[in-house]
Amino acid sequence: MFVYLLLLTVIVTVEAQRVPGQQKTDSCLCKINSSIWTFPAVEFMEVTRQVQICEDNLNEFEEKLRNTNAELPMMEATLQNISARLKAFGYLHTSGLYSALQLQQLNRELEEIHQSVNETHKQNPNKETHNLLSELNKAKNDVQRMYKDDFFNLETMKKRLRDLNNRAQSCKTIPNDFRSTCHQRIMTRISSPSMTKLNSISKSYISGAWGRDALLSSKEHYWEHCLVSGHKHGNTIRMYTSREDFMANRNYKDEQIAPSYSDKNAVQGSGTILYDNTVFYQCYGTAEICSFNITTKTTKRMKLDGAGIDNKFPFCYYSCRDWTDIDLEADPDAVWVIYATEENHGNIVVSRLDPLELNITHTWKTHLFKRSVTSTFMVCGVLYATRFVNTFQEEVFYAFDTTTGQEISSLSLPFEKVSSGIANLNYNPVDGKLYLYNDAYLLSYDTFF
Ligand SMILES: *[C@@H]1O[C@H](CO)[C@@H](O)[C@H](O)[C@H]1NC(C)=O
Ligand SMILES: *[C@@H]1O[C@H](CO)[C@@H](O)[C@H](O)[C@H]1NC(C)=O
Ligand SMILES: *[C@@H]1O[C@H](CO)[C@@H](O)[C@H](O)[C@H]1NC(C)=O
Numbered sequence: 001m002f003v004y005l006l007l008l009t010v011i012v013t014v015e016a017q018r019v020p021g022q023q024k025t026d027s028c029l030c031k032i033n034s035s036i037w038t039f040p041a042v043e044f045m046e047v048t049r050q051v052q053i054c055e056d057n058l059n060e061f062e063e064k065l066r067n068t069n070a071e072l073p074m075m076e077a078t079l080q081n082i083s084a085r086l087k088a089f090g091y092l093h094t095s096g097l098y099s100a101l102q103l104q105q106l107n108r109e110l111e112e113i114h115q116s117v118n119e120t121h122k123q124n125p126n127k128e129t130h131n132l133l134s135e136l137n138k139a140k141n142d143v144q145r146m147y148k149d150d151f152f153n154l155e156t157m158k159k160r161l162r163d164l165n166n167r168a169q170s171c172k173t174i175p176n177d178f179r180s181t182c183h184q185r186i187m188t189r190i191s192s193p194s195m196t197k198l199n200s201i202s203k204s205y206i207s208g209a210w211g212r213d214a215l216l217s218s219k220e221h222y223w224e225h226c227l228v229s230g231h232k233h234g235n236t237i238r239m240y241t242s243r244e245d246f247m248a249n250r251n252y253k254d255e256q257i258a259p260s261y262s263d264k265n266a267v268q269g270s271g272t273i274l275y276d277n278t279v280f281y282q283c284y285g286t287a288e289i290c291s292f293n294i295t296t297k298t299t300k301r302m303k304l305d306g307a308g309i310d311n312k313f314p315f316c317y318y319s320c321r322d323w324t325d326i327d328l329e330a331d332p333d334a335v336w337v338i339y340a341t342e343e344n345h346g347n348i349v350v351s352r353l354d355p356l357e358l359n360i361t362h363t364w365k366t367h368l369f370k371r372s373v374t375s376t377f378m379v380c381g382v383l384y385a386t387r388f389v390n391t392f393q394e395e396v397f398y399a400f401d402t403t404t405g406q407e408i409s410s411l412s413l414p415f416e417k418v419s420s421g422i423a424n425l426n427y428n429p430v431d432g433k434l435y436l437y438n439d440a441y442l443l444s445y446d447t448f449f
């Protein structure tokens, strides 16, 4: 068998990292330390360079292959395969993200943050709003200077704006009981699966979501939602009124969310959640969030500005999971949406929605590259992210606390699964359990704080 090694030299800020490529079955795997993906804006160029290096190495490798006349069809296929996968990062080359002097954009963003802090300060003046206002004035002066001197460090400025924005979001009024009901902050452990079962329809439905109504005062309603049509779309949700019925696949009711799975109100992707007997999901083929109230059978829509869809920013970590661009989660009094935007360089953006009005009340921007993650969930305003360890194990490795803007990237909370692929993971605030759609299997776990 033909064995080869693809060597990549990756510079992570100061230290050099050697990344050996390894031939596995018919593909070449380069395992790159994931910490390079959690890059702040200043390291963006570095990542672009690394992708470039990876491509250069591939080209060199291709050249060598030609020279040694070792044009085995399998190797050719491997090369094509890797090149196809690198294409996913093509948007990193869109240097337009930075180059077209975006001072005006910066200014607009600054004005928006300023307005929001002004309002918050008027309602509830405190030390933090006071500090923020003075920092915003400093930032405005700096932008003015950039205009005047034509000298700027856009990356640094964008990072500063992101931090200011996150602080402004965190000090905006959040319902009073929000922090008090959630004083326990970071999760410490996840149990072994307390339940494992195949979905009630078919083993071939490897994508979807399941869980329990997340509203605190709701009845014990379990739900199951499987995607059809290339694991991409869906239009019904299966409802059970007790855990026993759910376990036995009986006495369920299939509620119709849309007349067909290609209707404009049909579901796209596996990010669905149920809150207050209402299904929240990505609407068919658009960067919009839909809510379908099962009680009243009414649908509402809301645009999610800048959100990448159609596999632009799916969950990837090990292998990309199609149609996971937009992930919805629920807390005791809010619905959250987790996505990524070009503006935030493909890093995760978290927005808090008012579930009744279906509008966004807060938006935070993290440094976590969405493609470096396999799934996310929210507990009490804290975003958690998981990564693939192996076929039977997954690990929570990252948390972002929206009430403080603090990021923790040193978590290690492992949990078991029965198959490698994760379509959906959500936390239920009523019973404190995690609900996992693991290829066609449904699992739940207890959590500890
Ligand atoms: C990844 O890189 C970081 C920083 O360079 C280092 O601290 C960490 O140990 C590395 N992890 C692995 C698994 O190599
Ligand atoms: C590359 O190979 C892997 C493993 O065989 C396969 O799952 C994947 O679909 C291939 N990708 C492309 C773009 O051909
Ligand atoms: C914020 O308030 C200050 C002082 O009241 C005012 O000068 C400024 O124009 C306001 N900025 C915005 C964006 O509303």
Ligand SMILES: *[C@@H]1O[C@H](CO)[C@@H](O)[C@H](O)[C@H]1NC(C)=O
Binding pocket: 275, 276, 277, 278, 293, 294, 295, 296, 355, 356
């Ligand atoms: C769904 O409709 C019911 C009945 O009108 C209402 O009580 C509930 O608040 C609605 N929920 C959402 C999230 O729209």
Ligand SMILES: *[C@@H]1O[C@H](CO)[C@@H](O)[C@H](O)[C@H]1NC(C)=O
Binding pocket: 354, 357, 359, 360, 361
């Ligand atoms: C949400 O929508 C309601 C009703 O349309 C409006 O009163 C409220 O100000 C909106 N909130 C935000 C944050 O846009």
